[in-house]
Amino acid sequence: xxxxxxxxxxxxxxxxxxxxxxxxxxxxxxxxxxxxxxxxxxxxxxxxxxxxxxxxxxxxxxxxxxxxxxxxxxxxxxxxxxxxxxxxxxxxxxxxxxxxxxxxxxxxxxxxxxxxxxxxxxxxxxxxxxxxxxxxxxxxxxxxxxxxxxxxxxxxxxxxxxxxxxxxxxxxxxxxxxxxxxxxxxxxxxxxxxxxxxxxxxxxxxxxxxxxxxxxxxxxxxxxxxxxxxxxxxxxxxxxxxxxxxxxxxxxxxxxxxxxxxxxxxxxxxxxxxxxxxxxxxxxxxxxxxxxxxxxxxxxxxxxxxxxxxxxxxxxxxxxxxxxxxxxxxxxxxxxxxxxxxxxxxxxxxxxxxxxxxxxxxxxxxxxxxxxxxxxxxxxxxxxxxxxxxxxxxxxxxxxxxxxxxxxxxxxxxxxxxxxxxxxxxxxxxxxxxxxxxxxxxxxxxxxxxxxxxxxxxxxxxxxxxxxxxxxxxxxxxxxxxxxxxxxxxxxxxxxxxxxxxxxxxxxxxxxxxxxxxxxxxxxxxxxxxxxxxxxxxxxxxxxxxxxxxxxxxxxxxxxxxxxxxxxxxxxxxxxxxxxxxxxxxxxxxxxxxxxxxxxxxxxxxxxxxxxxxxxxxxxxxxxxxxxxxxxxxxxxxxxxxxxxxxxxxxxxxxxxxxxxxxxxxxxxxxxxxxxxxxxxxxxxxxxxxxxxxxxxxxxxxxxxxx
Amino acid sequence: xxxxxxxxxxxxxxxxxxxxxxxxxxxxxxxxxxxxxxxxxxxxxxxxxxxxxxxxxxxxxxxxxxxxxxxxxxxxxxxxxxxxxxxxxxxxxxxxxxxxxxxxxxxxxxxxxxxxxx
Numbered sequence: 039x040x041x042x043x044x045x046x047x048x049x050x051x052x053x054x055x056x057x058x059x060x061x062x063x064x065x066x067x068x069x070x071x072x073x074x075x076x077x078x079x080x081x082x083x084x085x086x087x088x089x090x091x092x093x094x095x096x097x098x099x100x101x102x103x104x105x106x107x108x109x110x111x112x113x114x115x116x117x118x119x120x121x122x123x124x125x126x127x128x129x130x131x132x133x134x135x136x137x138x139x140x141x142x143x144x145x146x147x148x149x150x151x152x153x154x155x156x157x158x159x160x161x162x163x164x165x166x167x168x169x170x171x172x173x174x175x176x177x178x179x180x181x182x183x184x185x186x187x188x189x190x191x192x193x194x195x196x197x198x199x200x201x202x203x204x205x206x207x208x209x210x211x212x213x214x215x216x217x218x219x220x221x222x223x224x225x226x227x228x229x230x231x232x233x234x235x236x237x238x239x240x241x242x243x244x245x246x247x248x249x250x251x252x253x254x255x256x257x258x259x260x261x262x263x264x265x266x267x268x269x270x271x272x273x274x275x276x277x278x279x280x281x282x283x284x285x286x287x288x289x290x291x292x293x294x295x296x297x298x299x300x301x302x303x304x305x306x307x308x309x310x311x312x313x314x315x316x317x318x319x320x321x322x323x324x325x326x327x328x329x330x331x332x333x334x335x336x337x338x339x340x341x342x343x344x345x346x347x348x349x350x351x352x353x354x355x356x357x358x359x360x361x362x363x364x365x366x367x368x369x370x371x372x373x374x375x376x377x378x379x380x381x382x383x384x385x386x387x388x389x390x391x392x393x394x395x396x397x398x399x400x401x402x403x404x405x406x407x408x409x410x411x412x413x414x415x416x417x418x419x420x421x422x423x424x425x426x427x428x429x430x431x432x433x434x435x436x437x438x439x440x441x442x443x444x445x446x447x448x449x450x451x452x453x454x455x456x457x458x459x460x461x462x463x464x465x466x467x468x469x470x471x472x473x474x475x476x477x478x479x480x481x482x483x484x485x486x487x488x489x490x491x492x493x494x495x496x497x498x499x500x501x502x503x504x505x506x507x508x509x510x511x512x513x514x515x516x517x518x519x520x521x522x523x524x525x526x527x528x529x530x531x532x533x534x535x536x537x538x539x540x541x542x543x544x545x546x547x548x549x550x551x552x553x554x555x556x557x558x559x560x561x562x563x564x565x566x567x568x569x570x571x572x573x574x575x576x577x578x579x580x581x582x583x584x585x586x587x588x589x590x591x592x593x594x595x596x597x598x599x600x601x602x603x604x605x606x607x608x609x610x611x612x613x614x615x616x617x618x619x620x621x622x623x624x625x626x627x628x629x630x631x632x633x634x635x636x637x638x639x640x641x642x643x644x645x646x647x648x649x650x651x652x653x654x655x656x657x658x659x660x661x662x663x664x665x666x667x668x669x670x671x672x673x674x675x676x677x678x679x680x681x682x683x684x685x686x687x688x689x690x691x692x693x694x695x696x697x698x699x700x701x702x703x704x705x706x707x708x709x710x711x712x713x714x715x716x717x718x719x720x721x722x723x724x725x726x727x728x729x730x731x732x733x734x735x736x737x738x739x740x741x742x743x744x745x
Numbered sequence: 746x747x748x749x750x751x752x753x754x755x756x757x758x759x760x761x762x763x764x765x766x767x768x769x770x771x772x773x774x775x776x777x778x779x780x781x782x783x784x785x786x787x788x789x790x791x792x793x794x795x796x797x798x799x800x801x802x803x804x805x806x807x808x809x810x811x812x813x814x815x816x817x818x819x820x821x822x823x824x825x826x827x828x829x830x831x832x833x834x835x836x837x838x839x840x841x842x843x844x845x846x847x848x849x850x851x852x853x854x855x856x857x858x859x860x861x862x863x
Contacts, residue, residue, distance in 0.1 A: 522827055526799060529826035529848035530755060537761035540852050546764050562851075569848045576828055585830055 071378035071385070078374030082367040089363020097356040123273075126163045130227060130246050130271050133167070165241065166272035170211060170218075171195040172265055192218065192267065222247045222265050244271045408483070408504040411490075414497055416440040428483075428506055430476030441502060447472045447480060460489045460500060470507070481508045514583070521579050528572055536565045567701060574705050577636065578688075581712050588630045588716055595659060595666065596621035598635065602642055609643075613651045620658040627666055628740040633713045640706045641670045641733050648695065648731070649674035665719075666737045673730035682725060686711045694727065747863035748772040750791040752782040752808065753824070754800045758847070762795070765852040771863060779803030783811055790819045793862040796841070798825040798832065809839035820862040824855070 170192050192211040213219055216230040227246045246269040402409055408428040411420035421436045429436070429444040436443060445453075448471060459467040466488040474480050483504040490499040541547055543558045550558065580586050596619070603617060610617055627634075645655045649672040656671040677685055677692050684690045689704035696702075714721045718738045725731035749771050753759035759775040766773050774791065776782045780803040782796070798805035805823065812821065822843040823836050833844045845858055 518829065518831075522829060522832075525828055526826045529846070530758070533826060533847040534755065534758050534761070536848065536851065537758060537765070541761050541765055544765065544768065544852070546768055573828075573846075573849060580830065587830055587834075 071382045074374045074378035074381070078371045078378070081374075082371040085367035085370065086364050089360050089367065092363060093356050093360035096359050100353065100356055122163070126273055127227060127244075129164060130244060130269065133271075134246050134248055134269055163273050164271050165274045166197065166270075168194055168270035169196040169267060170245075170270055171267040194270075195267070216245065218245070218268065221245050221268070225249070241272045241274045244273060245269070246271065408502075408506070410436070410441065410502045412440070412500045412502065414499060416442075416500070419499070425504070428475070428481070428504060429473070444473045444475060445471070447474055456487065460487050461497065464489050464491060464495075464497065471504075473504070481506055482511045483507060517583065518585075521576065525572065525576050529569075532565060532569055532572070536562065536569070539565060571703055571705075574703065574709055578705060578709055578712070581709070581716070586633070586716065588633065590628055591631055593627045593629055593631055593634060595625045595627045595668075596623065598631075599638065599657060599659070599668075602635070602638055605639075606642055606646060610646045610655070613646065613649075613653070615646060615649060615652065616654050617646075618654065618656045620656070620660075622659065622661075625659060625661065625666065626739075627737065629717050629737060633717060634737075637710050637713050637717075637735065638668070640710045641668075641735065644706060645670045645672040645674070645731075645733075647699070648672065661739070662736075664739055666739060668735040668737070669732050670735070671730065671732040676727040676729050676731050677723075677725040678727050682723075685723070686721075746770070746772050747793070748774065748789075748791040749793045749795060749859075749863070750782065750785060751775045751795045751824075752777075752779060752800065752805070753795075753797045754778055762852070762855075766856070769856055769860075777801075779805060779808040782808055786812070786817065786819075790817065792820065793859055794819055794821045795824045795859070796821055798823060798827050798836075806835065806839065809836060809841060813840050822859055822862070 171194075172192060192213055194207055194209045194211070197207055211218070217228075221228040221230070225247055227244055230243050230245050248266040248269055403422045404424075405422055406424055408425040409420075409422045410418050410425050412418050417438055417440060418436045421433050425436065426433055431443055452469070452471070456467050456469065459465050466486060468484070468486050471483050471485045472480055473483055484507050485505075486503045488501045489497045490501060492498055539558050539562045542550060543555060543562070577586075599619060599621060603619070642655075642657070649655060653673050656669070658667075658669040658671070660667050675694055675698075678694055681690075681692045685692065686707050687704075688708040690708075691702055691704040711721055714735060714737070720736045721733060722736075723731055723733045749766060751759055751762055751773060753762070753775065754777050756775070756777060759777070763773040763775050774785065776785055778800045782794075783803065786794070796805045796808060803811075805825065809821065812819070821841045822845060823833075823841045824845050824847055825832075826847050828846050836844055842862070843858060845855065850858070
């Protein structure tokens, strides 16, 4: 989540518009992570609180939803019942139509009529019908004025027999009872009240006025004299519906409502899915609906479970909201916490790295070597203090310029080669260079230029390091001059001495007698020894200064050893030593002749020197694994075992030698080993004190190391 | 008779060389510095020129350069007490045929090295 740690890159503007881009730092010191943790906690608490509120609200809404659905259910039932009721009313009107077929109401045969209508089967709710006849003959309206006398002017002519109230027949009713006149005038079916027969439910009594069939409804007010009487009907609403059942099967978590009529038709059948969770019985809800029909009002009451009509998901929604909300809040908090801790970690790391980078930058800045970084065009984008000091140019002067500012002193070929190496070959370039400081003075430097290569193998800059070797060069030159001087100053008198002795010995300037000649010979030996010592010391001096060039030529090793043997013959002959050569013919070696001669000469002369008179020196040459092995074996005094490991050290001389011979320098074997290494070879020895020493020199058959 | 020109500032050493080499039946001329050596070379070319390096007035290197510039054809062997590789390399570069160190050689050894030029 990189947006969490705002790592700003510090880019210092310089006057020339160049940046110091390579070293960046994290400057973000804000405590954003704390904001995240505390903010996250607060958000979490708020979300939990919101979840609780939503839970309460949704629970209330669920209740309301449940009630609404239940009410709708009840309304549907009521609607069905209403329709059924209306059907019954229609029946009554139909009945009036039938009753008015005849002009003479007296002649009407009720029994037959009722049988024809097949009440019981088709209209079971009409449990009773009766006929209330107007006692007065038509056209006797004038008698209405004598109300007292005319009291009880309606007479019950017929009661449908299945009710069993036949004793009502013949009873008279006052025309003011039940508002009969009003009903007669209105001409509509009217409910006049409720009646209960025995243990039956409450029944509704309807009156339907009957008129002579030749009068239309609109003429009724004027022609009330056409009124024949009333059809009385008793309707039992509950009979309309055979069953209103609530099947509440807790075991199967099922709840259903079924409503069917007497004929067995299923009017309403609502079942709730199997997985419906039935609410607690204690929380049953009930609902009532008013049914109104032709001025009659009755009430339907139904009760059911409080979560009626809700699916499992809906019913559980509030609890889902509560736990979902809490879970979500915790998740949010955890995410924010992780983000914050990740940020803290990243910041810690970044700060640590910035500190490290700072140290690194500081180290580079204060490094004693001149260090610059350039872009691919060679334009300087970074220069350290030593670079400023060495070149004399300030950083501002260097940035944006190329190193040509202080360079350009070498031949063009030098720079071409340099660019070829670093740009084309993408290799580091090492070399010596002469550059010019701002004040015009020149300086020698070792220069190392490395391309900075990214992971796509593209160069995006160069690092240049210069080491001022002016002083070192001056010292080296001084040393070289000193060595020259010493060698010259020592050698010149030595030359004079040698020449003088030789001239005298040769009798060029007059004859010398035997004693004089022997003295001159001994002097010559000292002079030659001194000459050799000077040579060895100078060779070591050159070797240590790395100024010995190794050349290559074909060398016949055996021939060289024979030549060497001839040179040393006077010496070993004098000591009556026998020298044995074991050398295979035509052994060609490719090496540096001069250095090889130096090595072989030293080993040979050592063997002679440290072997007593009459001793034996054996030189054996053989080839081994692409190498030449040359053994110089003597039966001389040997090297004491305790001093063997120091034998190749400079100026070291074994104790048993020092006692017998004080003329050695302790440089011979040091030189031999150094030169052997230079030729790519190695040297070992086996020695037993007072028994002899064997030096084994190993040299490659062809030495190709370019030193 | 073969002729050797020796340029050597130490006249004692130069005369000893002269004495001993003349024993081998060669003519030896000795000059004390490079300037006179060049003057001598302008007059006549010897069979061999034994040249020291460190000399007053004009040193051996300058003499070699001059000879190279003039295109003179003659055998030059450096006979000096300087023994650094760099000196040797420079002399070889400038046309010297051999480079001998005075103190390391007896006259006989010297003769063994130079007789082939005569």
